[in-house]
Amino acid sequence: MTETDIVQQCQQGDIAAFAALYDVYHQPMLRVARDILHNKQDAEDAVHITFVKLFHSIRHFRFQSKFKCYLFRILSRACYDILKKTKKQRTENIDHISQHIEQHTDLKIQLEEAIKNLPERMRLCFVLFAVEDFKLTEIAEITEMTLGGVKSTLYQARVRLRHYMEI
Amino acid sequence: MSCNGFEKFSLDEWTEAEFAKHIETCESCRIAMEQDRKLLDLARSRKTNITAPFLWPRIETDLQQQRTAILKSDNYHRWFFRIAAILVLAIGISMLWFKGQNKQQSPLLTESTLKKVEQLEKDYENAINELEALVTPQLSQLNQELMLLYRDRLETIDAQIEQCKEALAMNPANAHIRSYLLAALRDKKATLREIIALTTT
Numbered sequence: 001m002t003e004t005d006i007v008q009q010c011q012q013g014d015i016a017a018f019a020a021l022y023d024v025y026h027q028p029m030l031r032v033a034r035d036i037l038h039n040k041q042d043a044e045d046a047v048h049i050t051f052v053k054l055f056h057s058i059r060h061f062r063f064q065s066k067f068k069c070y071l072f073r074i075l076s077r078a079c080y081d082i083l084k085k086t087k088k089q090r091t092e093n094i095d096h097i098s099q100h101i102e103q104h105t106d107l108k109i110q111l112e113e114a115i116k117n118l119p120e121r122m123r124l125c126f127v128l129f130a131v132e133d134f135k136l137t138e139i140a141e142i143t144e145m146t147l148g149g150v151k152s153t154l155y156q157a158r159v160r161l162r163h164y165m166e167i
Numbered sequence: 168m169s170c171n172g173f174e175k176f177s178l179d180e181w182t183e184a185e186f187a188k189h190i191e192t193c194e195s196c197r198i199a200m201e202q203d204r205k206l207l208d209l210a211r212s213r214k215t216n217i218t219a220p221f222l223w224p225r226i227e228t229d230l231q232q233q234r235t236a237i238l239k240s241d242n243y244h245r246w247f248f249r250i251a252a253i254l255v256l257a258i259g260i261s262m263l264w265f266k267g268q269n270k271q272q273s274p275l276l277t278e279s280t281l282k283k284v285e286q287l288e289k290d291y292e293n294a295i296n297e298l299e300a301l302v303t304p305q306l307s308q309l310n311q312e313l314m315l316l317y318r319d320r321l322e323t324i325d326a327q328i329e330q331c332k333e334a335l336a337m338n339p340a341n342a343h344i345r346s347y348l349l350a351a352l353r354d355k356k357a358t359l360r361e362i363i364a365l366t367t368t
Contacts, residue, residue: 032216044222051226111209130210155177162202
């Protein structure tokens with residue numbers, strides 16, 4: 001069964017088809033949500049909200065864009081909504097971040113801390129590109145940015161991360 | 168980093184070949200590229216599975232509830248529209264029926280009105296007949312031509328009156344025929360007055 005078939009079944013309200021979509025996408029969705037929200041419980045809530053929103057909106061999906069992009073656009077909006085509610089936006093200054101990151105010797109943890117301190121949109125672009133291997137055009141579709149904007153944002157994110165981590 | 172070669176490459180201003188040629192001579196861009204590779208490798212290592220065993224059951228329960236709510240709401244809307252459609256249809260049909268009833272009733276006189284009209288008509292006709300009885304002998308006083316003209320006219324009016332009466336015998340409540348009868352009687356009265364006027368001068 002192709003993804004199009006599954007999506008069409010979802011449009012009929014078939015919960016089993018939603019389960020099939022969940023099987024395919026829940027891991028990348030959880031990872032992206034975790035990197036945006038820095039909290040596993042919030043990430044699970046974001047995925048939960050995304051599936052509920054998808055349940056209501058999928059009948060309007062016309063296959064004019066990739067389903068994956070449509071799904072991650074809903075996810076990114078759900079994450080931003082949670083961020084707004086929990087006010088977990090970045091408030092620390094760069095010097096403080098650098099000190100905080102240097103405390104960790106493990107590079108993975110350093111990267112996690114560094115990602116946490118990127119601006120929201122930069123964080124989303126970087127995670128989609130570097131962790132989940134999304135194409136630049138797909139990221140542009142999810143973030144509703146131009147291709148040039150995505151390239152520039154990604155470049156800025158990589159410069160900042162290299163600076164924070166002093167790789 | 169003083170050189171912006173890596174930035175140009177990252178923003179697709181330079182091709183891979185151009186950048187490869189550039190890093191042969193530019194140490195800072197070569198280091199930047201190596202750091203970037205390290206960063207991306209490290210980022211890819213974050214692609215590990217996250218365990219969330221209770222997430223799908225939570226979502227599934229929620230989706231089932233949403234679906235039940237939608238079905239209920241659809242059913243409610245379906246019944247609401249059915250009832251609304253039946254009401255609109257019923258109101259429309261009854262309006263048409265009343266309109267039809269009114270149309271049928273409008274040219275008909277009610278029983279009490281009919282009695283009054285018949286009585287008035289009778290009185291009016293009796294009065295005209297009395298007038299006719301007075302006028303008929305005076306007709307001979309007119310010249311031959313006028314006498315024949317008025318006699319002919321009165322006969323035509325009488326024929327009209329008879330026709331109306333015959334029609335009313337079959338349909339006494341028809342107000343249209345009554346109005347024709349009244350017009351014919353008025354015409355007869357006017358003709359008789361004309362004859363009186365001519366014979367008295």
